[in-house]
Amino acid sequence: MQVEVIEPHGMCAGVNGAIAKALALAKARPEGDRSPIYCLHELVHNEIVIGELRDLGFRFVERIGEVPRGATVVFSAHGVPPQVRAEAERRDLKVVDATCPFVARVHRSARDFAEKGMEVCVLGDPAHAEVRGIVGEVEAAGGRALAGPAGAAAAKKAGGAAPLGVVAQTTMNSDEVERAVAELARARRVKTMAKVCGATKERQDAVRRFCRGAGPGAAVLVLGSKTSSNTRRLAEVAEECGARAFTAGAMDELSRLDFAGVERLGVTSGASTPERFFMEAVRSLRRVPEHVAIIMDGNGRWAKARGKNRGAGHRAGAKTLERVLDWCGERGIRYLTVYAFSTENWKRPKAEVDGLMALFARMLKTKERDFVANRVRFRMVGRRGDLSPKLLSIVESLERKTEAFERQLIVAISYGGRAEIVDAANAAVARGEQVTEETFRRHLYAPDVPDPDLVIRTSGECRVSNFLLWESAYSEYWFTDTLWPDFSEADFDSALASYAERDRRRGGV
Numbered sequence: 001m002q003v004e005v006i007e008p009h010g011m012c013a014g015v016n017g018a019i020a021k022a023l024a025l026a027k028a029r030p031e032g033d034r035s036p037i038y039c040l041h042e043l044v045h046n047e048i049v050i051g052e053l054r055d056l057g058f059r060f061v062e063r064i065g066e067v068p069r070g071a072t073v074v075f076s077a078h079g080v081p082p083q084v085r086a087e088a089e090r091r092d093l094k095v096v097d098a099t100c101p102f103v104a105r106v107h108r109s110a111r112d113f114a115e116k117g118m119e120v121c122v123l124g125d126p127a128h129a130e131v132r133g134i135v136g137e138v139e140a141a142g143g144r145a146l147a148g149p150a151g152a153a154a155a156k157k158a159g160g161a162a163p164l165g166v167v168a169q170t171t172m173n174s175d176e177v178e179r180a181v182a183e184l185a186r187a188r189r190v191k192t193m194a195k196v197c198g199a200t201k202e203r204q205d206a207v208r209r210f211c212r213g214a215g216p217g218a219a220v221l222v223l224g225s226k227t228s229s230n231t232r233r234l235a236e237v238a239e240e241c242g243a244r245a246f247t248a249g250a251m252d253e254l255s256r257l258d259f260a261g262v263e264r265l266g267v268t269s270g271a272s273t274p275e276r277f278f279m280e281a282v283r284s285l286r287r288v289p290e291h292v293a294i295i296m297d298g299n300g301r302w303a304k305a306r307g308k309n310r311g312a313g314h315r316a317g318a319k320t321l322e323r324v325l326d327w328c329g330e331r332g333i334r335y336l337t338v339y340a341f342s343t344e345n346w347k348r349p350k351a352e353v354d355g356l357m358a359l360f361a362r363m364l365k366t367k368e369r370d371f372v373a374n375r376v377r378f379r380m381v382g383r384r385g386d387l388s389p390k391l392l393s394i395v396e397s398l399e400r401k402t403e404a405f406e407r408q409l410i411v412a413i414s415y416g417g418r419a420e421i422v423d424a425a426n427a428a429v430a431r432g433e434q435v436t437e438e439t440f441r442r443h444l445y446a447p448d449v450p451d452p453d454l455v456i457r458t459s460g461e462c463r464v465s466n467f468l469l470w471e472s473a474y475s476e477y478w479f480t481d482t483l484w485p486d487f488s489e490a491d492f493d494s495a496l497a498s499y500a501e502r503d504r505r506r507g508g509v
Helices: 013-028 047-055 082-090 101-115 129-140 148-158 174-187 198-214 229-240 251-255 275-286 299-305 310-331 343-347 350-366 368-373 389-402 417-430 437-441 489-500
Strands: 002-005 037-040 058-061 072-075 094-097 119-123 145-147 164-168 190-192 218-223 244-248 264-269 291-295 335-342 376-381 407-415 454-457 476-479
Touching (some): 002 310, 047 058, 119 174, 129 145, 145 148, 164 174, 174 190, 174 198, 198 218, 198 229, 198 264, 218 229, 229 244, 229 264, 244 251, 251 275, 275 310, 310 489, 343 407, 350 368, 376 389, 407 417, 417 437, 454 489, 476 489
Parallel strands (some): 002 264, 037 072, 119 164, 218 244, 218 264, 291 335, 291 454, 454 476
């Protein structure tokens, strides 16, 4: 079965923003504070996210009256009606509003229609928190809301010359919204702001494109919770296009799916699905590693063979890195660690070192937008004190801007495996800790990152060169004669295929 990642997929900006606000709130609590943080309704419709927030002390309630007076409450990404905001103010609640900006825009449109004296038809599920919030907005403005299929039917039946305002739940099937508005327009004079959010439409359109080009034997797997409206809509879109649709909200659900007869499987995810679950699922389907590390060797020899200076080789190597990062995303590989500059590389000619540092700075600044758009977290490992203040500022700024993302590019700059071990040991001793594997690991440069499953080295050299000495104890290695700037997608897939055939016993039998 051929497994393909459908792009774009996964979390939208509104969901990312809501989760970031919740995590910031948890992080800001004083040490030792175990008082609950309340959230009105589920922050987003995903069991993985909700479970993690519960572990951080969040308590989810369905009524604002369940929140103790003076406590902190988060309004979910789906928004709340004005009546709830007023009640929160009366109860002296500390409100953190995580409403999606697009949902807030729909609220404003619905209110504007009502204030102009129009009836407002709200397309969507009347039981959904988002639709309830929009209906409350209309009623607070003194208007009449007609919600859900029954409301749309009533609006059509009423007819008449009076204009009808139309808005929609932001996670609906975009084609369904267009059909519903067209039907209403045949019966009434319609003023419409009924649009699904851009991210939702992009993901639905991507499924349509896949299904159109996939041919017979194709199916779509939608990763996300069954409580998620946008997850269900993606499955509906696939089925409308004639493809089989599967859904899974956790790895155990995925393991129970039967893909018999499927020749080509497109994988997408709902707008509230964590990327780490998506990538874990894709890795499971493809049997690819979670973490790939690469010793990017051969830039200088590549340049020399073409009569160019070494700087040209490094620039060509940087372009290869961009491509490899894309290939990792397409294959569901969550972590990519690359060896960019070792502690020993400072011995190279000053002009080459200066050129490399300038290349690092230029690449990080020009690619910042791509990191954010592709939801890739950038991290540096190595001795930061060796970098110039200007380069370090660029590095740390990009780290802050991308720290909420789950896919990771980890760049080793001024890095040495021995240096990392020495630094970790000294840090443990300075804290008066007994050095065990567990305490030692806490002081590595990236202690939360799992050890690499696969280490790739280019250029024909067959040594580890002081790279991830502690972390690669049980890594699989793959060597190629190809120089790094020439490293191709076929080379990458060969490394992954070799990895998939290996039996990783880790000292067992």
